[in-house]
Amino acid sequence: DIVMTQSPDSLAVSLGERATIKCKSSQSVLYSSNNKNYLAWYQQKPGQPPKVLIYWASTRESGVPDRFSGSGSGTDFTLTISSLQAEDVAVYYCQQYYRTPPYTFGQGTKLEIK
Amino acid sequence: EVQLVESGGGLVQPGGSLRLSCAASGFTFSSYWMSWVRQAPGKGLEWVANIKQDGSEKYYVDSVKGRFTISRDNAKNSLYLQMNSLRAEDTAVYYCARGYSYGDLWGQGTLVTVSS
Numbered sequence: 001d002i003v004m005t006q007s008p009d010s011l012a013v014s015l016g017e018r019a020t021i022k023c024k025s026s027q028s029v030l031y032s033s034n035n036k037n038y039l040a041w042y043q044q045k046p047g048q049p050p051k052v053l054i055y056w057a058s059t060r061e062s063g064v065p066d067r068f069s070g071s072g073s074g075t076d077f078t079l080t081i082s083s084l085q086a087e088d089v090a091v092y093y094c095q096q097y098y099r100t101p102p103y104t105f106g107q108g109t110k111l112e113i114k
Numbered sequence: 115e116v117q118l119v120e121s122g123g124g125l126v127q128p129g130g131s132l133r134l135s136c137a138a139s140g141f142t143f144s145s146y147w148m149s150w151v152r153q154a155p156g157k158g159l160e161w162v163a164n165i166k167q168d169g170s171e172k173y174y175v176d177s178v179k180g181r182f183t184i185s186r187d188n189a190k191n192s193l194y195l196q197m198n199s200l201r202a203e204d205t206a207v208y209y210c211a212r213g214y215s216y217g218d219l220w221g222q223g224t225l226v227t228v229s230s
Contacts, residue, residue: 001176040216042159049209049220050151050159061218093159097215101173105159 002026002096006106012114019081021109023094028074031098038098041070041079044108045090053092054079081111089113116140116219118210123224130200130228136193136210136221144168144188147214150195152206153223160206163195164214178204200228 003026013019029038037057042050052061054070057077067082081088094106122134136148149164163174163184172184183196193210205228211217 038215044159049223050217051220052216052218055216055218095159095161095216101161101164102175103161103215105161108158 001102002029002098002104004094004096004104004106006092006094006109008109009107010110010112012112013081013084014114015086016083017114019084019088019111021079021092021094021111023072023077023079023106025075025077025096025098029096029098030074037073037077038096039070039072039077040095040097041068042093042095043088043090044093050093084111084113086113118212118219118221120208120210120221120224123208123226125227125229126200127230128201128228131196131198132200132226134195134197134208134210134224134226136195138191138193138212141212141219143186143191146212148186148193149211149213149217150184150193151209151211151217151220152204153209154203154206157206162208165193166214197226200226202228204228 005024007022039057041054044050053064053068058070069080071078091108091110093108097103119137126132150162165172165184181199185194207223209223210221212219
């Protein structure tokens, strides 16, 4: 199975500042046939289900604010929040969905306000 | 309204069984792969299983193979997870999610507690 490792485990950022979360996969999730990276990012607030923010590593889900962006390819990926808002406090997960299941998640990164 | 609503969770003894349901509404259920994802208390997310639109393909995480069965009834717009031989480590909130790979729509979850 592909192992997903996020860093850091927790992060405190000031309002209006940039937040950066990393995700590394144990093998490439780039499918050469279509040049797509099979990676998604989710946001989970307390007591709520996860909400998808980004899929195909960099495609923003409809309705997600443009301060959220995803980048990277192969085994190394980044979720960036360009200007942190109070409502962005949450736990963020990356997930790979490369080829056949199981589709594994990272351990999560807890984002707080400094 | 487009939504997924899980039910069927509860307290069960180790070795027992439970059947979870997920009722879909507001979209064409039969057009989508569906998945189950779980989250142990205070822990991260774990993908559990998924099922093709017509039920002809199913995949499971190794830890539940042979114990859990995913199924669906497109006429009832419903997804199911039959869980047998339950263990303490199966204690979690179980979410149903729309999609083969990443979930673009999630339910609120149902809590399964395995304890004597």
